[in-house]
Amino acid sequence: MSERSWALLGVASLSLLAAGCGAERGGEPAAPDTWGEPTAALDTNPDPEVVEVDLEAREVEKTYLEGTTTTVWSYNGTVPGPLIEANLGDTLIVHFKNSLPEETTIHWHGIRVPNEMDGVMAVQAPIAPGETFTYRFTLRDAGFYWFHPHVMEPEQIQKGLFGLIRVRGPNEPEADDERIVVLGDVLLNEDGSFNEELDDDMIMMGREGNVVLVNGRTMPALEVRPGALTRLRIVNVANGRFFNLALPGHAFRVIGTDGGLIPKPYDAERLLISPGERYDVLLMAQGEPGTELTLMNEPYERGHHTGHADPMPLATVRIGQGPGPSGRALPETGPAIERLPGGPAEATITFDEQYVDGKLMFLIDGKAFPDVPPIDVESGSVHIYDLKNDAEMDHPFHLHGFFFQVLARDGVPVAEEELANKDTVILPQRSTVRIVTRFDAPGMWMYHCHILEHTEGGMMGEIHVAP
Ligand code: C2O
Ligand code: CU
Ligand code: CU
DSSP states (O other): OHHHHHHHHHHHHHHHHHHHHHHHHHSSOOOOOOOOOOOBOOOOOOSTTEEEEEEEEEEEEEOSSTTOOEEEEEETTBSSOOEEEEETTOEEEEEEEEOSSSOBOOEEETOOOOGGGSOSTTTSOOBOTTOEEEEEEEOOSOEEEEEEOSSSHHHHHHTTOOEEEEEEOTTOOOOSEEEEEEEEEEOBOTTSOBOOOOOHHHHHHOOOOSEEEETTBSSOEEEEOTTOEEEEEEEEOOSSOOEEEEOTTOOEEEEEETTEEEEEEEEESSEEEOTTOEEEEEEEOOSOTTOEEEEEEOOOOOBTTOSOSSOEEEEEEEEOOOSOOOSOOOOSOOOOOOOOOOOOOSEEEEEEEEEETTEEEEEETTBOTTSSOOEEEETTEEEEEEEEEOSSBOEEEEESSSOEEEEEETTEEOOGGGOOOBSEEEEOTTEEEEEEEEEOSOEEEEEEESSHHHHHTTOEEEEEEEO
16 A cells, blocks of 8 residues: 555655746646546555455536536546555455445456456346445556446446556656546537437437546546656556547557557657557657647547547646756667567458448347357457458457457557557558467456447447356
8 A cells, every 4th residue: 555655645745846846947737737636546445466446326416518517427426536655566445335216237348357257247137226236356457447337337337337446567658747637528518417318320429428438527637747748557547539639749658558558669750549449658848838739639540531630639748847857768669578479460450331221230140149240269369350340430349358469450560669468459541460368267257349329239249268
């Protein structure tokens, strides 16, 4: 517990320091940092290797549109939900209570849990209103993860049911500050209530909201120190919206993704993040104190010519008065990860969309869940698949229970810097992505498109891993 508290204190005192210096130097109080960092979940267990938290799903009021309130579904009363902080190897125990009027479960996106803890219908009965369930598992991988229901995902997630997990490992890169970035959106009526209409257009692209959010806020402001290293942990929790991040005059040094740090950090001027994906980046902000930059969502054409045409502002990044460069440099290398073997694909899994009896369906090998034939493998075995997207739109492929590595795109091996443990990857329209996975835990595991309306529309299958 002690290391975690210190880490938190460190971040808090840094921002205090920054605010203090601003007031001293400029004579003016610094404008507030309105980033809205998620609240840390309270660890009730004194054992340093056990993190034990209470989590309650319940309705709460939140203001998204000025002068209105929205009844959201929250974990512990906040949207985004709490941030669970842990160290590699810790046991996490979550006492969950469902105080919603509807049944739910929790799925631990990206975390390698035992099958019965995965929160999906195949392994657990939904938790009824008023009921409780205890999730318990060991955190086997450092990284940044999130959790969300795995029943009625399109409704429950857009209503606010998502939370964060940060697992620290022994190889954390040095940074002066660390912040969380939860990207999402909501579709609201003028009175602030959720617009629950769903037509074929919305199903086609996944529901995109009319209010775009960072940490549950519209245009929050992040204060950074000039020349200092700010580490950003980014997740996209939207139902369907992709984010294509850019910060004028700056590049993001990508140091990690879904399953933790990568061996070869690289610079990206655009960071394309599909629903479900995470990126871990370092930002060295440059500029005169007081400079305000706008974090943008740049256009990206993800299919059917519906990509938003104009760049969209997401947040303000303000160069603060902080103590200046700390002397920390951007890392050139990261920790090694085990490279899984390459080779030819043993099978092709095809993703497509089609009208079936007038209804828009999202299909895997021509079938909709639950009719998609399961893939049978043995525990410990390594498999290479070609994921073929025949549709005229991108589908973010997500696998439960295991990481995979991307080997090739349209037959061309990926660059060295793409060596990463992923749980979600974009399958660009009309293309094939080759992946390799080691299935090292028995059970019934899901894979699906993480555009939630597509999951619901049938684009989901099961992998049966025999012991
Ligand atoms: Cu975040 Cu089955 O998904
Ligand atoms: Cu998942
Ligand atoms: Cu899809």
